[in-house]
Amino acid sequence: MKDRVLSASPLRRKLRYFCLFAVNFYIVAHVLLWYGFDIKPWGKTAMTGVPALIRGNINSAAIMVAFIIASVFIFGRAFCGWACHIRGILELSDWVMRRLNIKGYMKLRRSNILLNTRYAWLLRMSAFAILLMPVALYLKKHSFSLTFDMRSPAPWTDLPGNEGLLFASQAPFNMAFSYNFSEIVFLVVLTLVIIFTATFFLNFFFGQGAFCRILCPYAFMLALFDNINPFQRKITRVGQCSGCRQCAASCPQGIDVSREIHHFNGKVRSRECIKCFTCVDTCEGRVLKDTSVAAAPQVIPRAEYDRRPWHNEFKNMQSIEAIGPTLDFVSIILSVFCGAIASRLGGFWFFVGTIVGFVVIRLTIRFLSQLIRGASIVPQEK
Ligand code: SF4
Ligand code: SF4
Ligand code: SF4
Structure with missing residues (x-):
């Protein structure tokens, strides 16, 4: 089938791409202002606001998450389509692959084969629970206390280079950074390239938007609030x-x-x-x-x-890839586990570890399955 996405009403598509680009631009500008020019209007605005909300820390991230949840009641998951920085990079990977006309990907895209079993909610819920585990551990040690600090956490928290170190302080190996302007630019570019590469491979093997469909723990959280308001x-x-x-x-x-x-x-x-x-x-x-x-x-x-x-x-x-709910469940749990191990290097590496783990585990299952059955387990394009 002809790729009508490219030919259909380009104006709104371009506007959406612009919004997704603008969000990434905002993040980069925020970081440069904060670390390069010591201009600190507010702290990190990101989904890390979920644990902050649970702990009672009212900060910029927590306020943003509250707005996002409120927006789901009215517009559904429009935040995902128009304002999520990860989605922006994911769409960029898709755009690059379309421009490069990568045959396997284009075939996958035309068939619209995405991993989405009816058990996806279970997998997502597991990912979300694992993400919240550190919060539960924190709450076990410290009691819930209401605090208000719009400048906390700093915009680069959990990302490579935070606190002058490439990885988290407890990581077994590390590299120091002095936060001069060129090093900040290097860290920002490095982070974007890592996210782009990870989403590129995930898209390549599992189709357009695979991260959002399979692994994103926040998708489960946002979906919880979808379809509640009868006037949505x-x-x-x-x-x-x-x-x-x-x-x-x-x-x-x-x-x-x-x-x-x-x-x-x-x-x-x-x-x-x-x-x-x-x-x-x-x-x-x-x-x-x-x-x-x-x-x-x-x-x-x-x-x-x-x-x-x-x-x-x-x-x-x-x-779907018809490998059944048990293998789906096992592969997601194992990949989230890989993410948890990688997060020893810092929160950002959870994302990378989960994607790499997922790709490796699924490809191994694919390979073994083909070896045993002697046939492809992936639905073929009709
Ligand atoms: S199937 Fe979809 S694209 Fe075709 S007429 Fe109906 S709504 Fe429009
Ligand atoms: S599903 Fe997750 S990564 Fe995808 S757009 Fe939504 S919040 Fe962003
Ligand atoms: S994600 Fe929603 S708005 Fe976008 S094409 Fe699918 S059904 Fe339509």
């Missing part, structure tokens, strides 16, 4: 759908949009939706809109979808 804006059918499924083929999250609106009163209910509007812009009939009003009834006859989206595992959407 959702991708909605506002016209007559022909059933062409262009929308489904274009969704970067692998959602079978067409089936969703067929089964759920004209609304996309999937908690994977990040409000990127690619489906809206791809639909030539202008059938979709992001709104809280009721959907238009479908009066024109259309091919029936007898099975619900998650039943459609080997065709197009909501698709």
Whole structure:
């Protein structure tokens, strides 16, 4: 199928790319102001606000997380689609791979094969629980106490080079930094390159947006607040759908949009939706809109979808590597465990360790499985 993502309404797509770029630009500017020019308006704004909130530390990160959660009640996971810096780098990897026209990836992308089993919530929950473990340990030692400090933590906390060391102070090996301007720039570039490389390989093996779909612990947290508010804006059918499924083929999250609106009163209910509007812009009939009003009834006859989206595992959407829930669960737990070991080097390395662990474990399972069965376990493109 032709890549309609590239040809559909480029304006909104470009605006979204711009927003994702701007978030990364903001982070870099914040770091340079803080460390290079000693201008310190507020501290780190990141998802690290979750443990801070739990500990009772009201800081800039905690306030940002509270805003993000509030936004999910109204817009769904639009934060993921428009304002998450990791998503920005992930989209950049996708863009680079499309430009390079990497055959295997393009094939994977066209089939929209992403790892998304019906047990994904269990895997995510495990990742989230493991992420919260240090908080639980902290709370065991220190009692909950309400504090307020907008300048804490510093913007580079948990990242390579924090406190003048490449890794955390307890790491078995290290390298010192003096925080002059060129070293700050080097650390920022190094961090971005590491994130880019990790997401590049994850996308390459498991499809577009794989980190968000498989490993991100915060996706589970945000999804918890999705679909609660009955007036939440959702991708909605506002016209007559022909059933062409262009929308489904274009969704970067692998959602079978067409089936969703067929089964759920004209609304996309999937908690994977990040409000990127690619489906809206791809639909030539202008059938979709992001709104809280009721959907238009479908009066024109259309091919029936007898099975619900998650039943459609080997065709197009909501698709998987069919290795079963047990191996899914084991591979995620093991990769999060790899992340926990890597986090001895600092919080940032949890991200890298989890991705590297996941890629290695899944490829090993793939290889062994093919060896035993003598056939591919990955659904082939139709
Ligand atoms: S799922 Fe996680 S990494 Fe992906 S956009 Fe959302 S918060 Fe960011
Ligand atoms: S919503 Fe639009 S793109 Fe999707 S199946 Fe219907 S007509 Fe086709
Ligand atoms: S359903 Fe539409 S808006 Fe939601 S993630 Fe998929 S393409 Fe984006």
